[in-house]
Amino acid sequence: MKLKAVTAALMLAAISLPAFAADEFYVVQDVKTKKCTIVDKKPTDTSMTVVSPSGTIYKSRTEAESGMKTVKVCTSN
Numbered sequence: 001m002k003l004k005a006v007t008a009a010l011m012l013a014a015i016s017l018p019a020f021a022a023d024e025f026y027v028v029q030d031v032k033t034k035k036c037t038i039v040d041k042k043p044t045d046t047s048m049t050v051v052s053p054s055g056t057i058y059k060s061r062t063e064a065e066s067g068m069k070t071v072k073v074c075t076s077n
Contacts, residue, residue, distance in 0.1 A: 024041075024042070025039070026041075027052040027058075027064055029073060038061060038064040038065065051073050051074065
């Protein structure tokens with residue numbers, strides 16, 4: 001019985017884990033245009049650079065928008 005409960009808990013965790021990952025927002029800057037934007041996935045290519053302080057990961061878009069106002073390279077454009 002314990003094995004079934006543990007298996008069910010692991011399956012539930014595996015299914016719900018991607019939903020938690022969707023709550024990540026990054027402030028990034030386009031390398032060519034120097035324009036800052038907010039994305040919901042960490043950039044994997046070299047055309048975008050994460051510019052938030054210490055690589056901060058924001059929990060909501062609103063937090064990321066507020067954070068973007070404090071990033072010096074984003075406010076100087």
